[in-house]
Amino acid sequence: MSKELxxxxxxGNRCESYSDxxxxxxxxxxxxxxxYELTSDSFSLINNNMLASYLFYKRFLGHQEESERRYHTTLxxxxxxxxxxxxxKGDITHGLPVxxxxxxxxxxxxxxxSDRVDYILLKTYSFSKHIGQTVCLDNNAIFxxxxxxxxxxxxxxxxxxxxxxxxxxxxxxxxxxxxxSGYVVDYLHIRDEDGVKLTLMPKGYGRIEELQxxxxxxxxxxxxxxxxxxxxxxxxxxxKGISNAGYNAVFIDEVEHINFITPELxxxxxxxxxxxxxxxxxxxxxxxxxxxxxxxxxxxxxLCRDGVQLHFDIAQKNTIMWKTEDDIPIRLENRIRAIIx
Ligand SMILES: [Zn+2]
Numbered sequence: 001m002s003k004e005l006x007x008x009x010x011x012g013n014r015c016e017s018y019s020d021x022x023x024x025x026x027x028x029x030x031x032x033x034x035x036y037e038l039t040s041d042s043f044s045l046i047n048n049n050m051l052a053s054y055l056f057y058k059r060f061l062g063h064q065e066e067s068e069r070r071y072h073t074t075l076x077x078x079x080x081x082x083x084x085x086x087x088x089k090g091d092i093t094h095g096l097p098v099x100x101x102x103x104x105x106x107x108x109x110x111x112x113x114s115d116r117v118d119y120i121l122l123k124t125y126s127f128s129k130h131i132g133q134t135v136c137l138d139n140n141a142i143f144x145x146x147x148x149x150x151x152x153x154x155x156x157x158x159x160x161x162x163x164x165x166x167x168x169x170x171x172x173x174x175x176x177x178x179x180x181s182g183y184v185v186d187y188l189h190i191r192d193e194d195g196v197k198l199t200l201m202p203k204g205y206g207r208i209e210e211l212q213x214x215x216x217x218x219x220x221x222x223x224x225x226x227x228x229x230x231x232x233x234x235x236x237x238x239x240k241g242i243s244n245a246g247y248n249a250v251f252i253d254e255v256e257h258i259n260f261i262t263p264e265l266x267x268x269x270x271x272x273x274x275x276x277x278x279x280x281x282x283x284x285x286x287x288x289x290x291x292x293x294x295x296x297x298x299x300x301x302x303l304c305r306d307g308v309q310l311h312f313d314i315a316q317k318n319t320i321m322w323k324t325e326d327d328i329p330i331r332l333e334n335r336i337r338a339i340i341x
Pocket of ligand 1: 008011031
């Protein structure tokens, strides 16, 4: 492993990079994009402009905590799961890779102008600890925050960096829109190294509150179960039942790579309308997540394979006992329709 100071290939900021000459993977630690890893062939597949904002919005910074050995990677999902298992067993060689690919990035990327504005407000809000606090961001952070394209296809079909003046113009346009809508003010708008200082205005906070409410009144159903190869048919059966009833199933390992009970995980539970838990594997995490949801007075729907002995405390609760995964979709759908309004 050799360490070098380089320009980040995604955002152009100076960053640390580590390459391992035995493979074509390069690891970057960028103050804007966080920690991520690319293989030389993966890079051209991903639209760089989307990737820059994706990494910034979801970045992993800091090294101190064990739980913070996370980094984004274009490595396959299976490989990531394998490294994750090694990590849980104490072999931290590969850290905690979080899989990303073009599908995930495109799915996440805002679909409309107003979606962009919403993303920007929520992210800006996440940077400020107190109401009215000014958030200072340098130009590279501002470009990622505002979804400014860094690169473009030139006439020779080659993808190259855009000029800084063009990027700044686009950023200014976005900032003007935000200001004119009354969402933010920016002052001391110095164009060189200082970047932008943004402050959310009451209208901005109002919009953020609205968005947060929408998230929690939304159509998500959190699923607690054992994740693994052996439970894939179960996962898909549950997903089908939930989506047939008109809700989105949230599987935590598809949203974030989480190995511990973390604030993000709890937030996903809180933001859901109800929780579906499968207790077949007597999984501690699933018990915990069910307990947490019950403590919040959220509706919980229990599933379990027929013949598995349930823990006394929850055996009282009406449970969908299934014989094969094929039983699940229709029974789960009916249960959801019966108890969730
Ligand atoms: Zn970067």
